Amino acid sequence: xxxxxxxxxxxAAYNDALGITADFNLxxxxxxxxxxxxxxxxxxxxHRAFYNEIDRRIEMHLVSSVTQEICVAGTxxxxxxxxxxxxxxxxxxxxxxxxxxxxxxxxxxxxTWTDPQGWFGVFYLEAASV
Numbered sequence: 001x002x003x004x005x006x007x008x009x010x011x012a013a014y015n016d017a018l019g020i021t022a023d024f025n026l027x028x029x030x031x032x033x034x035x036x037x038x039x040x041x042x043x044x045x046x047h048r049a050f051y052n053e054i055d056r057r058i059e060m061h062l063v064s065s066v067t068q069e070i071c072v073a074g075t076x077x078x079x080x081x082x083x084x085x086x087x088x089x090x091x092x093x094x095x096x097x098x099x100x101x102x103x104x105x106x107x108x109x110x111x112t113w114t115d116p117q118g119w120f121g122v123f124y125l126e127a128a129s130v
Contacts, residue, residue: 001093001098001120001121001122001123002090002091002092002093002119002120003092003093003094003095003114003118003120003121004092004093004094007051010051011049011050011051014049014058014090015047015049019047021047021049021060022046022047025047025049025062025088026042026045026062028062028085028087029042029062030042032072036072036073037072037073037074038070038072038073039070039071044065044066044068045062045064045065045085046062046063046065047061047062047063048060048061048084049061055089056091056092056093056097057089057090057091058088058090058092059089060086060089061084061086061087062084062085062087063082063083063084064079064080064082064083064084065081066081067080067081095112095114095121095123098121098123099123102123102125103128106128107126107127107128108125108127108128110124110126111123112124
C-alpha cells in the first residue's frame with residue numbers, strides 16, 4: 001500500500017526531473033495511436049501530476065496545449081487548450097484509513113509491515129468472521 005508521505009516527496013516522484021513519469025503517462029497516447037488507429041499529435045499534450053488533498057491521491061492528467069480535434073477508433077473528440085485527459089489516480093493511505101477501508105470490505109487487519117520511513121506498507125488481511 002502506498003502510504004501518505006510529505007508533499008515534496010510525492011511531487012518529486014510524479015514530476016521527476018528525468019521525465020520518466022511523464023513519458024509513462026504520455027505513452028497512453030502512443031498506444032491509442034498504435035492500437036486504436038487514433039491520430040493524436042502526442043507533442044500537443046503535456047504531463048501534469050498533482051496531489052489532490054481532499055481525495056488524498058495523486059492525479060495524473062494529459063493537458064492539451066492547443067485547441068485540437070483528435071479521432072480515436074473513428075470517434076472525434078474536441079479539446080480546448082488546457083483541457084485534460086485524467087489518466088490515473090494513485091491513492092495514499094494512513095494505516096488507520098486502510099484498516100477502516102478493509103473493515104468496510106469485510107476484512108480484518110492482522111499484521112502490518114512498513115519501510116523505515118513509513119512510506120509503504122504491506123498489510124496482511126483475513127476475512128472477518130460473520
